[in-house]
Amino acid sequence: MNCPFCAYEESKVVDSRPSDKRIRRRRECMKCGGRFTTYEAVEYPLLMVEKKDGNFESFNKNKLIGGIYSAIKKRPVSVEKVTEIADYVENYFANSLRTVAKSREIGEIVLEKLREIDPIAYIRFASVYEDFTDIESFVSVIRDLENKKETETSEKKVGEEKKNG
Numbered sequence: 001m002n003c004p005f006c007a008y009e010e011s012k013v014v015d016s017r018p019s020d021k022r023i024r025r026r027r028e029c030m031k032c033g034g035r036f037t038t039y040e041a042v043e044y045p046l047l048m049v050e051k052k053d054g055n056f057e058s059f060n061k062n063k064l065i066g067g068i069y070s071a072i073k074k075r076p077v078s079v080e081k082v083t084e085i086a087d088y089v090e091n092y093f094a095n096s097l098r099t100v101a102k103s104r105e106i107g108e109i110v111l112e113k114l115r116e117i118d119p120i121a122y123i124r125f126a127s128v129y130e131d132f133t134d135i136e137s138f139v140s141v142i143r144d145l146e147n148k149k150e151t152e153t154s155e156k157k158v159g160e161e162k163k164n165g
Contacts, residue, residue: 003029044094050102061086071125085113
């Protein structure tokens with residue numbers, strides 16, 4: 001990092017703190033003593049999405065957020081939760097060092113997160129994502145959702161009984 005005052009290459013970090021998905025660093029030049037601020041942000045690798053038809057497009061976080069917003073419309077889900085889901089998807093593929101993701105994988109991750117947050121949003125997202133063509137498709141997803149909920153409830157009770165007994 002070159003000093004903006006004297007162009008010297010060495011500086012020391014005086015203060016460091018998070019600031020809007022970036023890290024703000026106050027630096028001091030080792031030569032002239034001038035202080036300046038730098039911002040550090042994570043650079044994600046370019047993620048390509050393989051669509052159902054085999055075409056590729058670059059991952060668009062805003063497009064994903066828009067799809068999730070459609071599902072949560074008039075539901076008690078916060079904007080922060082939507083952003084968390086989109087961030088999770090982006091980080092999931094970045095952390096696994098993958099540069100290509102199938103749209104199906106992305107959809108399944110979003111569905112899993114929505115299932116945990118709001119069942120109606122889950123069904124709405126599933127209806128678009130799965131491209132429902134008949135009522136039976138809706139009924140099937142609702143049945144699956146109920147079965148998972150019952151399974152989780154049963155597992156929770158068994159866990160509590162083991163803990164208490």
